[in-house]
Amino acid sequence: MRIEWGKAHLHFRVRLINPTFERSTVASKRQNPKTIQNFHCKASSFESKKMSHSSATGRRKCRQKKEEEEEEPLGGGGDMEDLFSEKETQNIRMSLLDWYDENQRDLPWRKTRSSETEKETRAYEVWVSEIMLQQTRVQTVMEYYKRWMHKWPTIYDLTQASLEEVNEMWAGLGYYRRARFLLEGAKMVVAEKEGFPNKASSLMKVKGIGEYTAGAIASIAFNEAVPVVDGNVIRVLARLKAISANPKDRLTVKNFWKLAAQLVDPSRPGDFNQSLMELGATLCSVTKPSCSSCPISSQCRAYSLFQENRTLPVTEYPTKVVKSKPRLDFCCVCVLEILRHENNQSGGRFVLIKRPEEGLLAGLWEFPSVILDKEASLAARRKAINLYLKEAFHLEPKETCTIVSRKELGEFVHVFTHIRRKIYVELLVVQLTEGGTIDLFKDEGKDTLTWKCVDNDVLSSMGLTSAVRKVYSMVEAHKQDLSVLSNRTTISRKRRIT
Numbered sequence: 328m329r330i331e332w333g334k335a336h337l338h339f340r341v342r343l344i345n346p347t348f349e350r351s352t353v354a355s356k357r358q359n360p361k362t363i364q365n366f367h368c369k370a371s372s373f374e375s376k377k378m379s380h381s382s383a384t385g386r387r388k389c390r391q392k393k394e395e396e397e398e399e400p401l402g403g404g405g406d407m408e409d410l411f412s413e414k415e416t417q418n419i420r421m422s423l424l425d426w427y428d429e430n431q432r433d434l435p436w437r438k439t440r441s442s443e444t445e446k447e448t449r450a451y452e453v454w455v456s457e458i459m460l461q462q463t464r465v466q467t468v469m470e471y472y473k474r475w476m477h478k479w480p481t482i483y484d485l486t487q488a489s490l491e492e493v494n495e496m497w498a499g500l501g502y503y504r505r506a507r508f509l510l511e512g513a514k515m516v517v518a519e520k521e522g523f524p525n526k527a528s529s530l531m532k533v534k535g536i537g538e539y540t541a542g543a544i545a546s547i548a549f550n551e552a553v554p555v556v557d558g559n560v561i562r563v564l565a566r567l568k569a570i571s572a573n574p575k576d577r578l579t580v581k582n583f584w585k586l587a588a589q590l591v592d593p594s595r596p597g598d599f600n601q602s603l604m605e606l607g608a609t610l611c612s613v614t615k616p617s618c619s620s621c622p623i624s625s626q627c628r629a630y631s632l633f634q635e636n637r638t639l640p641v642t643e644y645p646t647k648v649v650k651s652k653p654r655l656d657f658c659c660v661c662v663l664e665i666l667r668h669e670n671n672q673s674g675g676r677f678v679l680i681k682r683p684e685e686g687l688l689a690g691l692w693e694f695p696s697v698i699l700d701k702e703a704s705l706a707a708r709r710k711a712i713n714l715y716l717k718e719a720f721h722l723e724p725k726e727t728c729t730i731v732s733r734k735e736l737g738e739f740v741h742v743f744t745h746i747r748r749k750i751y752v753e754l755l756v757v758q759l760t761e762g763g764t765i766d767l768f769k770d771e772g773k774d775t776l777t778w779k780c781v782d783n784d785v786l787s788s789m790g791l792t793s794a795v796r797k798v799y800s801m802v803e804a805h806k807q808d809l810s811v812l813s814n815r816t817t818i819s820r821k822r823r824i825t
Contacts, residue, residue: 409568410589419567419623420592420599426622427602432609434465435472437601440548447523450548451482454512457543458505458535465608471500482523485513494691495790502744503691503792508535525549538584547597554587555600556580559607565645566611569628574645616641653747657699659708660750662802663716665780666731666758675756676780678720687743692779693795695719705735708751719778728757736801741794752798754805 411419431437436456440449455475459468475496479485485493490510497506512535516523524530526549530541538556545551556564561574564586572579592599610617618641624630629641666675679692697711716722724730736752781789786799 410586415626416590419590419626422622422626423602423606424592424595424599427598427605430609431601431605432465435469435476446525446548448481450523450525450544451485451513452476453544453547454536454540455509457540458509459500461505462502463500467500471497482513483517485510486517490690491790498790499793499796501793503688505535507690512536523548525551527551527553543600546591546600550596552591552593552596554584554591555604556584556587557604557607559604559611560587562613562645563603563607563611566616566629566641567623567627569632569644571644571646573648575648614642651745653742653745655747655749657702657749658696658751659699659703659712660694660696660752660798661712661716662694662736662752662754662798663722664754664756665728666756676782677786679779679781679786680719681777681779687746688792691792691795692789693792694798702749709733709753712753712755722757724757726760728759731756731758734805736805739797741797748794750794750798752801754802 434456436452438449438452440446456468456472459471459475478496479488488510490507493506493510494503497503500506512533515533524533525545527538527541527545530536530544531538536544542553542555545553546555561580561583564570564583565574568586570579572582574580574583587603590599590603606621606623610621618624618627618630618633621627621630627641629644632639633641663678664675665678678695680695682688682691682693684690695712695715697708697715699708699711703711722728732754733756734754736754738749738751741748741750791799
């Protein structure tokens with residue numbers, strides 16, 4: 328009975344372990360001998376422990392085996408079981424640095440500084456550029472970076488800025504949380520009064536600085552031999568080692584960091600990290616890699632496999648991960664223009680709402696809007712907007728305001744990271760009535776306000792998100808059409824009179 332129980336229990340144990348083992352090898356479609364060996368060790372040690380009650384020494388050996396498995400450099404990652412050899416490492420370092428010295432792009436944030444004060448300035452420059460470059464093209468970032476450094480050339484200058492000023496400077500780059508964290512992080516560094524952190528471990532304590540940004544600042548500005556891993560680096564490493572494991576998997580990403588750490592040149596860590604990223608951004612591109620011009624193609628397994636079998640292109644690496652579809656939602660935006668009662672002029676002031684300090688587009692200004700549960704008719708959208716305006720501003724036709732005009736301007740789709748939003752736009756022009764009790768312009772401009780009124784000139788110069796700018800461009804186009812129509816009507820009348 329005891330032996331039969333042991334067999335049954337052993338079988339149960341195998342079924343628990345085996346799915347993990349299969350997941351680790353499915354990406355490469357081949358089994359890792361080291362993983363198999365560890366797998367059998369676990370099963371046999373469990374049987375020994377339960378059936379024969381082995382000695383404490385045996386148990387210590389099994390625990391030692393388990394610790395060795397956990398510390399194995401690249402175990403359990405499918406086809407990522409080996410590091411670079413010493414010869415490979417030296418060849419890659421030398422080849423990449425030679426290529427980088429000759430071919431690096433002339434970018435405004437690439438400067439050499441030697442003194443300690445200059446290093447802190449360099450660290451700030453690297454920080455700003457790396458945050459801007461996240462999810463954004465280099466050509467787009469260059470002009471933003473120049474404007475930013477002209478306005479706030481040092482971290483101390485940045486700490487004097489308001490969040491609204493920073494958002495205005497950032498407008499159009501997207502992912503606005505990056506700008507807020509950059510400002511908050513700068514204030515943290517200055518408040519510490521200990522100078523700019525010069526180690527990756529210290530930098531990661533600053534708000535908004537993750538492992539990648541910390542590695543970039545520490546290696547480029549302070550010459551610390553630490554790695555960086557971004558999308559470009561992952562692509563280069565995946566092709567160098569022909570790694571087919573899921574590049575988004577947590578363990579796989581961890582192993583990419585191990586590979587990158589092994590390659591970092593201790594004498595020129597910043598230049599090497601930049602050379603690796605530069606290669607991924609230029610020659611080792613996603614769809615059209617220039618393998619014939621690549622300085623490390625002789626060390627590239629993916630390129631070697633392609634030469635052996637032309638049906639296996641280099642672009643097979645890294646493995647393509649199917650992106651989840653963004654959820655679809657609907658939003659109706661009401662551009663609310665309020666005419667001044669005293670002069671009844673055609674140009675009024677526009678109401679802007681400040682978004683909550685947390686969540687999507689935190690702390691940014693936008694026109695009044697309502698998120699809908701589903702696609703809705705014009706009547707349903709206007710009903711939702713009317714209710715919102717009544718609750719937020721006490722605006723009610725015939726009681727507190729008179730509707731001068733209301734025009735549906737159209738619709739467009741705006742895509743966020745995980746949201747595909749269909750936006751309906753209307754222009755509502757109102758005039759406050761004599762009996763209106765609300766003063767929309769009272770206490771205007773205070774930081775505590777969640778909304779404000781601005782005129783056309785101010786609105787045109789504000790730092791607005793691309794979606795809000797798109798809405799406003801629709802308003803401007805509509806007003807331009809009205810102006811043209813009005814001019815044509817005036818000319819026609821004059822002709823009839825003459």
